[in-house]
């Protein structure tokens with residue numbers, strides 16, 4: 001069992017209450033890793049001897065980012081839709097079926113190669129835990145295939161058969177397929193289930209349909225997540241609270257009653273609200289107000305939503321920068337949301353922090369402080385650090 005010492009850490013974000021400030025920051029720090037787990041954290045001057053040592057020369061370290069919302073298994077390109085949106089076209093979810101057609105036509109190896117490239121891209125920017133959804137299959141064999149491929153890169157797999165109703169298919173018939181044969185084929189490959197609950201979109205699911213899907217998924221043993229309140233006010237947030245979902249994702253259009261319901265549930269395991277500001281950036285839409293949620297006591301996560309339609313970015317540092325510039329978050333709040341917030345949205349206690357016992361997932365910055373994540377937008381300063 002080799003003990004590895006990482007020393008010369010100018011600033012270490014731990015989320016350990018023993019250390020300073022809301023992020024548990026330690027300066028001139030070191031940590032020791034054994035078998036992939038953090039076993040010691042403290043001042044570099046007091047570090048124990050180890051089999052191997054690495055000196056980071058004063059760079060900042062934080063927990064690897066937890067990207068708790070992505071759609072990374074797909075084929076095709078929709079840059080033309082992006083360009084149209086930048087010229088003023090609205091986003092309705094209608095383009096999802098273009099990705100479905102390209103994905104169904106792709107081989108496993110083609111999908112695997114694209115997925116591996118995106119995971120590597122995220123890792124190169126400091127992401128060490130990723131959730132990956134299906135949702136570009138919309139038939140039984142393809143949804144199961146996408147989840148099997150997702151399971152090759154992460155344990156955080158999400159069944160999103162209820163992404164949109166395929167054109168030409170009766171809505172009720174499709175919901176019956178999702179909660180029947182599709183759920184049977186997909187549940188063994190998924191930890192979570194999700195639904196695009198957005199009554200204002202003709203393609204997505206209304207409250208009753210979403211409740212039917214999520215209730216069946218919970219009965220099959222899956223944890224719940226909800227895409228909701230993205231395009232306008234709607235039932236997503238209330239449904240997430242009612243059904244005990246781990247996360248309400250997007251949450252751009254929340255009423256005061258939604259925020260109150262989320263705040264009431266926050267004390268007893270209610271949903272984290274996972275904000276996805278890359279979507280507002282890439283759809284030219286108004287950004288959500290994170291501070292309103294945080295002030296009400298609701299836990300917030302930041303994630304990329306990386307997908308070919310609404311946000312083709314794997315960059316968690318960009319989400320931190322957007323959180324600070326556009327969501328009214330402090331840098332401390334945004335960094336917490338991109339690490340510990342994401343871990344809580346996935347109900348994980350082994351990642352998102354660097355307390356003793358954590359998985360040794362480190363993000364190192366070519367910078368003296370985590371504040372540079374927001375201060376230097378678009379500059380590739382963050383990297384996952386192999387230990």
Ligand code: NIG
Nearest residue numbers: 093096196305307308309310
């Ligand atoms: O999270 N809103 C629903 N689903 C995705 C977008 C999927 C797409 O347009 O391809 C999202 O934004």
Ligand code: FE
Nearest residue numbers: 069071227305
């Ligand atoms: Fe999404």
